[in-house]
Amino acid sequence: MQTQPILIVDDEPDMRVALSHALSRSGYSVDCASSGFEALEKFRKDDYSMVITDMKMPEMTGIELLGRVKGISPQVPVIMITAYGTINNAVEAMQEGASDYILKPFSAETIEATVKKAGMRPYDQSKVKINEVYEERSPELKRIITQDTEVINVLNLAEDIATSNATVLILGESGTGKELLACYIHHHSGRKDRPYIAVNCAALPENLAESELFGHERGSFTGAVGRKMGKFELANNGTILLDEITEMPLHLQAKLLRVLQEREIDRVGGGKPIPIDIRVIAVSNIDLKKAVEEGRFREDLYYRINVIPLYIPPLRERKRDIPILVDYFLDKYSAPTGQKMKRIADETISLLMKYDWKGNVRELENTIERAVLLGKGDVLLPKHLFLEEKQNFQKKPVSFKVGTSVREMEKELIFQTLREVDNNRTYAAELLGISIRTLRNKLKEYNAES
Secondary structure, three states: OOOOOOEEOOHHHHHHHHHHHHHHHHOOOOEEEHHHHHHHHHHHOOOOOOEEEEEOOOOHHHHHHHHHHHHHHOOOEEEEOOOOHHHHHHHHHHHOOOOOEEEEOOHHHHHHHHHHHHHOOOHHHOOEEEEEEEEEOOEEEEEEEEEHHHHHHHHHHHHHHOOOOOEEEEEEOOOOOOHHHHHHHHOOOOOOEEEEEEEEHHHHOOHHHHHHHEEEOOOOOHHHOOOOOOHHHHOOOOEEEEOOOHOOHHHHHHHHHHHHHHHOOOOOOOOOEEOOOEEEEEEEEEOHHHHOOOOOOOHHHHHHHHEEEEEEEHHHHOOHHHHHHHHHHHHHHHHHHOOOOOEEEEHHHHHHHHOOOOOOOHHHHHHHHHHHOOOOOOOOOHHOOOOHHHHHHHOOOOOOOOOOOOHHHHHHHHHHHHHHHOOOOOHHHHHHHHOOOOHHHHHHHHHOOO
16 A cells, blocks of 8 residues: 555545545545645644645635645645636646646546556655566566565565575465565575575475475485485575475475474485575465464474564555556566557556456566557557456356256366466466365366366
8 A cells, every 4th residue: 555645635525535535445545634724734744645735725725735835845746626717726836836736527537547647657766666686497687666665664674684594484465476575585695696496385296295305315216216406405505485385295394394493304215314504485375374273284384484474465455556567567568579558548557556456466467468469559558458357257157057066066167267367277276265286186187087
C-alpha cells in the first residue's frame, strides 16, 4: 500500500467521502481535512504524498492553500478541484505550481488517472529503491524495484543480516520475488564470490532426493557407478537456497535438521561425516505453522530455520508499486522486440490498479510482456492486457454427468484449471488447494493411464 497518505481538502463532507472511497479502493492511503487551516495543521505534523484540494472554500481558498503547501514542501504535488466556471482559476493554479486540476463533475476513473499522473510519474527517485540482482541460474540482470515502505524495510533488513551466517526463512506468495531476495542476500554477504546453489525441493525425485542433496559413494545403491557430490557439498563455503521447503519428505527433513545443527553431512553409503560451512536460505509460499499442525513439516526444523524470517507482501497490498513496475517491464520488453509501445494510457493504469494480481509481480510481468508482443501502436491500451478474461475464469462452472466417478471429476477439474491458467502449475495448485508435488504426482498418474 501507499507509504504516505494523500490529503483531501474540501469543505463538503459528501465530496470528501466520495474522493476517499475512490482512492482507498485503488489502494491509496487517505486523510481528510474540512478546511485549508485544518489541512495546513495536518500538513505540518505529518508527511503526505499529495494534496487534493477544492478551489473554492471559505476562509482559505485552494489557491492560498497551494501557496502555503508549496512553501513548506515544494516537491509535494497538489491537484486542484474546480467547477467549470472557475477553470481560468485552475489554469492560474497550474502556473502557481499545481500539478493538475480536475473539472467537476468527475468519475472515479478520472481521479485515479489524475493522481497516478501527478504522483507516480515522474517518480520521486529518492523514494524508489532499485537493486540490481543476478539470478544464479540465469545470466539475465534483474531488478528489485519498489517504493513500498514494507518492502524497502525487508530489503534493508536483508542487507543488514546478509553478513551473518544465520539461517533465513523467506515467506510470501508465489510470484512475489522470494528467490530474487535470496540472491540479494547472497550478493550482500561475504560469500558472494562463493557458490550459490538453488534447489527446488518439490522437483526432487523421491527415490534420489537424499543423493541429490547429500551425495553418494560408489556402489551405495544400484546405479551408483561413482562418487557424487550433493547440493550441500557443492554449495560449501557459499549459500544454498531450499525452495518450496515444505515439499521435502519428512525423512529428509530429519537429515536437514542434523545438517543445520552439526554443520556436517553424510553421503549415502559414506563412512564418515563431512564438515561443511554453508549459509541456508529456506523459501516457502505456504504457512509453515499450518504445515507443522498438519504433520507435513517437522516442528523442530521449523524453529531451526525460522531464525530470521522475512516476508514479502503480495502485490495487491502494495499497489503503489504497480505503475513503476509497469514502466520497467514496458521498457524491458519493448526494446529488444523493436516495438514502439512507449506510453501507457491512463485507463490502462486504472485497470491495472484494480486487478487482484493473484500471481503477483510474475503475473504482472507476463501480462506486460504479452501486451507488448501482441499489441499494436505506441500506447498500451486496456484491450492489450486481456485481464477481463483472466479475472473471470474462476467463475466458470464445471459440470459433470451423473454417475461420473470422483476420480474422473478430479482429473477433469485439474486439467480444466491448468487450461485456464495457461498451464502454470504453481498457480493451478494454489487454486486447487493442493501442493505442487501433489499436482505433479496426479499428472504422472494420468499420463501413465493414457
